[in-house]
Amino acid sequence: MTQAAVKVRKVxxxxxxxxxxxxxxxxxxxxxxxxxxxxxxxxxxTEKFRIPDHTPPDLPESE
Structure with missing residues (x-):
């Protein structure tokens, strides 16, 4: 039985x-x-990379 050739992935x-x-x-x-x-x-x-947050900020409670 022969061993299958392994393909090396380059990135x-x-x-x-x-x-x-x-x-x-x-x-x-x-x-x-x-x-x-x-x-x-x-x-x-250092936050050079960030995932954007599209949620609205919390609004202050009205009195």
Whole structure:
């Protein structure tokens, strides 16, 4: 019985754009390195990246 050929998927790193392997052997996937993974985390932490919130603000209660 022959082993099926495994196709390696390559993707662009979301931080730097470098081509990297998207597989279980890449501990940082979809990033190319720990540095790029931490840069992305820092961007979320400093609110450079945000998910928009379209809910209206709470209105003050009328007296």
């Amino acid at each position: 662009a790193c979301p931080s730097c754009g470098e081509t990297t392997e998207y597989s279980p052997t890449n501990a940082f996937r979809p990033f190319c390195s720990q540095r790029c993974k931490l840069v992305d985390l820092g961007d979320w932490a």
